[in-house]
Amino acid sequence: MLSIEELLALQKPDGGWGYRPETAGSWTEPTCYALLALATAEQPSSPSLRRAVEWLKRVQRPDGGFSPRESVTESTWQTALSLLVPAGFSSIDHSAAEAWLLAQTGKESGLLHRLRLLLAGTKQEVSVSYDGWPWFPGAAAWVTPTSLSVLALEKIAKGAGVPADSAASIQTRLQQGRSFLLARRCQDGGWNHGSTRALGYDSESYPETTGTALLALQGISNSEVDRALQRAEEHLATCKSSEAASWLALGLLAHGRKPIRPNIASHGGTMAIALDMIASAAAEGRNVFLT
Numbered sequence: 001m002l003s004i005e006e007l008l009a010l011q012k013p014d015g016g017w018g019y020r021p022e023t024a025g026s027w028t029e030p031t032c033y034a035l036l037a038l039a040t041a042e043q044p045s046s047p048s049l050r051r052a053v054e055w056l057k058r059v060q061r062p063d064g065g066f067s068p069r070e071s072v073t074e075s076t077w078q079t080a081l082s083l084l085v086p087a088g089f090s091s092i093d094h095s096a097a098e099a100w101l102l103a104q105t106g107k108e109s110g111l112l113h114r115l116r117l118l119l120a121g122t123k124q125e126v127s128v129s130y131d132g133w134p135w136f137p138g139a140a141a142w143v144t145p146t147s148l149s150v151l152a153l154e155k156i157a158k159g160a161g162v163p164a165d166s167a168a169s170i171q172t173r174l175q176q177g178r179s180f181l182l183a184r185r186c187q188d189g190g191w192n193h194g195s196t197r198a199l200g201y202d203s204e205s206y207p208e209t210t211g212t213a214l215l216a217l218q219g220i221s222n223s224e225v226d227r228a229l230q231r232a233e234e235h236l237a238t239c240k241s242s243e244a245a246s247w248l249a250l251g252l253l254a255h256g257r258k259p260i261r262p263n264i265a266s267h268g269g270t271m272a273i274a275l276d277m278i279a280s281a282a283a284e285g286r287n288v289f290l291t
Contacts, residue, residue, distance in 0.1 A: 004041045007034055007273050008048055014070075015051030020269045027069045028059050030270035032081040037274035039086045040281035040288050049089065056082060057091050064096030075100060077135050077145035083152040084289060098156055101149055102169055106132045106141025106180075131173065132180035132194075142194040143184055143209045147216035150177040151289050154216075181213050182224055189231035207235035207244035214251030215289060221255075229255055240264065246275035253282045254290065 010017055016026025017034045035052055059067050065075020066082045079101050082092055132141030133149040156162065157170050184194050190205025191213040210232050217225055229252065236248045242264040252259040261279065278288055 004038070004277070007037055007270070007277065010034075010270050010273070011048055011052065015055035017052075017270045019271060020267075025069065026055055028056070028066055028078040029068070029081060030274070031056055032078065032085055033271055033274035033278070035085045035089050036288050037277040039089055040278055040286055053089060053091055056085070060092050060097065064093065064098075064100035066092075066097065075137070077133065077148065080133070080145065080148040080152040084148070084155060086288070094156075098153075098166075101133075101152060102173060104133050104137060104149075106134050106146075107139055130180035130183055131176035132184075133177065140194075141180060143181065143191050143213055144193070146177050146180055146194075147209075147212040150174060150181070150216040153177075154290075178217060178220065181217060185224060185228060189227035190235065191228075205231060205235070207232075207239055207241070208247045210235055211244070211247030211249070211251035215247070215254045218254035218290060225255070229257060233257070233259070236260075236262070242267070242272045243275050246272075246279035249279045250275075250282055250287065250289065253279075253287065 010021055011034070012018055012026045014026050016028075016031040018024065018026055019030050031052060035049075035056070038049060038052075056066075059070055059078075060082070061067055061073065061075045063075055065079040067073060067075055068078055079097050082090070083094065083097050083101065085092075087094065132143075132146035134141050135145050153170050153174050157167065157174070162170070181191070184191060184196060186192055186196050186205040187202040188205050190207075190210035192203050192206045192209055195203050210228065214225070214228055214232055217228075232248050232252055236245060236252070236259055239245045239248065239262055245261045245264055249259045249261050281288065
């Protein structure tokens, strides 16, 4: 298991984290995963933590969403990640971020896009009927941003004091998001970025997205999920990436499986260290994505 000291050693002077030690400046994605890892370690308040929380607060945009880094003005999928950071580790405007996330939709699920396909005589995939989440506003929905958005909204739904109208909107989007994920499964049972067929051929699944989607589908039990769990175990048996192994373990653990992660040397980046810590805590019953 990688240590909290290794993670803190990668913190940038501005308070956040980059993807790798040589990365210039901080980025929202690795900073959020670092904060999630610190939460699993039950890291008490410290100067390092306070600087990280302040950095994250600076990348929240006026529209409530979060950008990939301070120099980017557009809100993107990192908003879901920011909402997954425990409230005690964050001073962001949660209500504004939640509203931004609920307003996002994949372009292909919109009425105008479906009408264009119909007029063009193009056969529509069943998944376009379901409302997933895109990487960027106005783009098509994909598996990873949808999975993380489902996890974020599930965490919000479990919180106290959610107004009835907001609770109803959240449950509607959760149902749509889960249906989107189940419809985007590859023929082998797992998930890739979200394209089940390419150039007339069935696409193969990826380990990272298979683990992430299974994590988002926690609590759902059916034959489709059973096949996905089997595919995740197959991926884990041959996995060569520590990050992928962590995601697969998180997905399997969320469904009551007891995966054995292969001993894979980390490349030393923030994401690998943070995800290793998060998956190790989940194996001990503390899954920060689900609590």
